[in-house]
Amino acid sequence: MTENEINHIFQTWLKQHKALLFKIVRSYAFNEEDRDDLFQEIAIQVWRSVTSFKQQSAVTTWLYRVALNTAIKWTAKERKHQDRHESIDVSQHIIESHQPPDDRLAWLYEEIAQLNEVDRSLTLLLLDGFSYKEMSKILGISESNVGVKINRIKKHLTTKSEKS
Amino acid sequence: MEFKEMKKIWDTQNDEALYVINEDALHRRIKAKKMGTKSRTSFSEVLLIASNLCAGGVVIISHLLKNSGNVAALTMGAMMMFVGVYILFLRWQRIKRDQQTDVSILGDLENAIENINYRIKLSQSMIWFCLIVIALTMFTVLNSDQSVFNIVLISAFFIVGFIMSRWEHKRFNLGKKKQLLDLKEKLINEFEM
Structure with missing residues (x-):
């Protein structure tokens, strides 16, 4: 090339x-x-x-x-x-x-920033619609581990949004 | 807020660009960076192969032409030629290994660790090899009619070269390996729930 x-x-x-x-x-x-x-x-x-x-x-x-x-x-x-x-x-x-920042988007970024590097990467992949299989291929970990992590992240973000 | 709602908010970024790229500035920086980040491993290999083959060739040819019969010098020349060819073989193996890499982040990290291990081994072997070459060169120089000034100059050159290679080994290779191993451990620990 x-x-x-x-x-x-x-x-x-x-x-x-x-x-x-x-x-x-x-x-x-x-x-x-x-x-x-x-x-x-x-x-x-x-x-x-x-x-x-x-x-x-x-x-x-x-x-x-x-x-x-x-x-x-x-x-x-x-x-x-x-x-x-x-x-x-x-x-x-x-x-x-x-563009002027969207408040809700800014909140979402703030929450993502508080996660550790690995959870952050999973959250981005999840928000952009990647499947568990694709996430496991990108990160090099098993689908079941991805699933458990994702459930925790979803629960964490939902709880945080209720509190704010 | 439900997660679906968060995803909707997230997707709004796909329609409108929140940032724009200053292409001129990016192009300038990539150009500058590309010059500075030429693969260090590849550079070291090519340098070692070329210097060993050239130096070894020059030593052997010059002594054969002069018919000097200096066994120490001829041994050193042959050794340098052999090391040059051996590093060429190692380089070929490394390139082959790089092409078979797993495409995941963890796989990429493991490949980076393998590469740094390879660099460490290469660097350590070169330190020992360098000591042998220094010994043989000094033996040849001391047995010739060189002036004291020349002998001191050659010795100083070797000492500086040796210290620099040790410094490079500690400063870059070992530090980089530790950084990569820490990162791998962090990634693995994150998923051992």
């Missing part, structure tokens, strides 16, 4: 699935600088993953796997960003807020 072909696929994925990537970024990074940093990291991993994509799964499933994997690793770095030493122009943000 030539670099031009890779760039073309990458641009198409970015255009068609940016909402998916933004959801993950917003769930794992909580200020503008971190969101930029994480989005940049995800974009690079997505770009690098283009040649490995074998069309055995849907593009959304592939992107979710790459983006969640990157977000979980990014969070685990405990904010030790080696990239701060790179001479990169940070005066211009990569992602810019475009």
Whole structure:
């Protein structure tokens, strides 16, 4: 695959699935600088993953796997960003807020942010309509474990919404 | 609020873009990052293969042409050639293993751990190999008519190289391995309910 072909696929994925990537970024990074940093990291991993994509799964499933994997690793770095030493122009943000935030959506993001990294990833997959089978494939765990976790998360979120 | 209601709220993001991408800024940063994150493993392998094959070849050819009969130098040259070919074989095995990776997050993490283990082994072997090369080089240099200044210079070069390789080994490889193992443990523990 030539670099031009890779760039073309990458641009198409970015255009068609940016909402998916933004959801993950917003769930794992909580200020503008971190969101930029994480989005940049995800974009690079997505770009690098283009040649490995074998069309055995849907593009959304592939992107979710790459983006969640990157977000979980990014969070685990405990904010030790080696990239701060790179001479990169940070005066211009990569992602810019475009719409006024919806209060209920903001509440949902706040609740998701309080979950641990793994529960957060399951919640995102669940909200985006992935099946237990797909979730187990993306995360590499059994369907039964996914089922138990999902029930707990649903119960937790519903209880929290009743209290608020 | 029912979970179905939450899903409806969540889905509103699919219709309207809450954020826009500044493509120019993204392109610039990816370009900068791509230069800096060329696969470290691959880079180390290529460097080791090229340096060993070239250095080994030069040592053997120059001594054969001069008909010097220096056994230590010829042994060192042959050893360097052998190590170059061996790393080439290890690289081929690693690339083959990378292509058979499980596509899940846990599988990806396990692959990353395998890769860092491979880097650690490579780095440790190179430290021992480096010591042998240093010993053979120093033996050859001390038995030749080199000036004291040259001997000190060659020794300093080896000492700095050795310290740097130890530092790289501790700073990057061991730290990265610990980070990946912690993450794997965290993921596994999360699902052992």
